[in-house]
Amino acid sequence: MPLNIAEIRAETPGVKHVNHLLACGSALQPQPVIDAIVAHLELEGRMGGYEAANAQADALDAVYRDVATLVGAKPSEIALLENATAAWCQIFYAMPFQRGDRVLTCEAEYSSNYLALMQRVKRDGIVIDVVPSDASGSLDLAALESMITPRTALIAVTWVPTNGGLVNPAAEIGKIANRHNIPYLLDACQAVGQMPVDVAAIGCDFLSATGRKFLRGPRGTGFLYIRRSLIATIEPPMVDLFAAQRVSDTEYTLRPDARRFENWENAYALRLGLGVATRYALDIGLPEIQSRAWGLADELRAGLRGLKGAKVRDIGENPSAIVSFTIDGLDPVKTAAKLYAQGIAIGTSSPASTPIDAERRALPTVLRAAPHYYNTSEEIAQLLNALEAAIP
Ligand SMILES: Cc1ncc(COP(=O)(O)O)c(C=O)c1O
Known part of the structure; x- marks a missing residue:
C-alpha cells in the first residue's frame, strides 16, 4: 500500500x-509518541512515579513485545537500555575474553565500539582484526572468512555506519559466523527503523539499536537483543537487585531473560514512547x-x-x-x-x-x-x- x-x-x-x-x-517524533511520553509524565505527576508504573504495567510490558516483533525476536530476548552504546557495551563487556583472543570488526565500525575494543586490548590483551573492505566499500566476506583463527572469539560489525550510505552484508556475515560457531554482535543502530530487521535471517547472536534515529522514538532509549540460547551462559558486566537475586551470603541467581542486562531504575515515560514509535513503524x-x-x-x-x-x-x-x-x-x-x-x-x-x-x-x-x-x-x-x- x-x-x-x-x-x-x-x-x-x-x-x-x-x-x-x-x-x-x-x-x-510522531505526535502519538510525544503524547505517550507526556501522558505518562503527567500520570507520574498525579499519582507518583511507582504508582504510575504500576498503573501502566501492561503497556510497559507490551514494549518488549513490540520491540521483539520489530526485530523478529521473542520478548524474553530483549533488554531495554538508555541508548545503543549502553546496549552494545552491556554485551561486549560481558564477553569472557582470554588474553590472545581475537575480535573481527569492520572498517566502518562506530568509534565508540572501536574505543571499547581498544580498552579490552589494553586491559585484557585481546587482538583486534579489522576486515578490509571490497572494491564497493563494504566488508569483504572472503577476507572475513580467511581471517578467522581458532582464537577468534567475536565478530562485531556495524551494519549501517554513521558516516554514509554503506550497508554491510549483515546476513552473509551471519552465515560465516554461524558456520564457524563464532558469536556475532551486530550494531544495528542506523538500520532499525529504516529497513526490515530480522535477527533469524541475519543469524546474529546479539544486536544493539537506538530509539531516536530512524525509529523516531525519544532520545535516551535503546535496546539489546540476545539470542535465547545464550542468555543463561552470559554474566552481565554489572548486576543489581533487578538483574539478580541474593540467595545466600555467597550465591545469587540471575534473571533467566535478557533483562539481566538491565538495572532497576528507568525512564518509563520514554519506554512507553519507544513502544509507540515501534508500533508506529510496524503499522506503516x-x-x-x-x-x-x-x-x-x-x-x-x-x-x-x-x-x-x-x-x-x-x-x-x-x-x-x-x-x-x-x-x-x-x-x-x-x-x-x-x-x-x-x-x-x-x-x-x-x-x-x-x-x-x-x-x-x-x-x-x-x-x-x-x-x-x-x-x-x-x-x-x-x-x-x-x-x-x-x-x-
Ligand atoms: C552506527 C552507530 N552505532 C552506534 C551509535 C551510538 O548510538 P547511541 O548514541 O544511541 O548510543 C551510533 C550513533 O550515532 C551509530 O551511528
Whole structure:
C-alpha cells in the first residue's frame, strides 16, 4: 500500500517548523509518541512515579513485545537500555575474553565500539582484526572468512555506519559466523527503523539499536537483543537487585531473560514512547519505509551530482538513506549551521566518528543528510537549492 504522506506529515508536528533531513541523528517524533511520553509524565505527576508504573504495567510490558516483533525476536530476548552504546557495551563487556583472543570488526565500525575494543586490548590483551573492505566499500566476506583463527572469539560489525550510505552484508556475515560457531554482535543502530530487521535471517547472536534515529522514538532509549540460547551462559558486566537475586551470603541467581542486562531504575515515560514509535513503524511497514526513505536519498544523491564541486562520499552498492557528501569551498560545519538558520536541518560527520574508514579513505568532515519517509521531494529540492546558493 502506498504511504499516506499527507496523513503521516499531519501527525509529525516538526515538519511545520523545519525541513528536517537528519533521521540518522535524531528523527522527528510522531505526535502519538510525544503524547505517550507526556501522558505518562503527567500520570507520574498525579499519582507518583511507582504508582504510575504500576498503573501502566501492561503497556510497559507490551514494549518488549513490540520491540521483539520489530526485530523478529521473542520478548524474553530483549533488554531495554538508555541508548545503543549502553546496549552494545552491556554485551561486549560481558564477553569472557582470554588474553590472545581475537575480535573481527569492520572498517566502518562506530568509534565508540572501536574505543571499547581498544580498552579490552589494553586491559585484557585481546587482538583486534579489522576486515578490509571490497572494491564497493563494504566488508569483504572472503577476507572475513580467511581471517578467522581458532582464537577468534567475536565478530562485531556495524551494519549501517554513521558516516554514509554503506550497508554491510549483515546476513552473509551471519552465515560465516554461524558456520564457524563464532558469536556475532551486530550494531544495528542506523538500520532499525529504516529497513526490515530480522535477527533469524541475519543469524546474529546479539544486536544493539537506538530509539531516536530512524525509529523516531525519544532520545535516551535503546535496546539489546540476545539470542535465547545464550542468555543463561552470559554474566552481565554489572548486576543489581533487578538483574539478580541474593540467595545466600555467597550465591545469587540471575534473571533467566535478557533483562539481566538491565538495572532497576528507568525512564518509563520514554519506554512507553519507544513502544509507540515501534508500533508506529510496524503499522506503516518497514519495507514501505525503506523504499520511500531510500528513494528520497537517491534523489538527493542525483541532485548533488549536478552541483559544482559536490562529491557524494557514500560507498557500497545499494546505499541506505544516509547521504554523505562534501562540496569544494564549503566548510561543512559552517554550512550545516547556515542551512539550519534557513530552516533546513542536516548534519556533519567527522573522521572521529568512524575512524578506520575515514583514515582509509582520507575523509574530511563530511556533510550528512538522511531523509526519512515523512520527507518530500520538495524538501530535497529545497536543500539542493540552498546548497547551490551557498557554493562560492
Ligand atoms: C552506527 C552507530 N552505532 C552506534 C551509535 C551510538 O548510538 P547511541 O548514541 O544511541 O548510543 C551510533 C550513533 O550515532 C551509530 O551511528
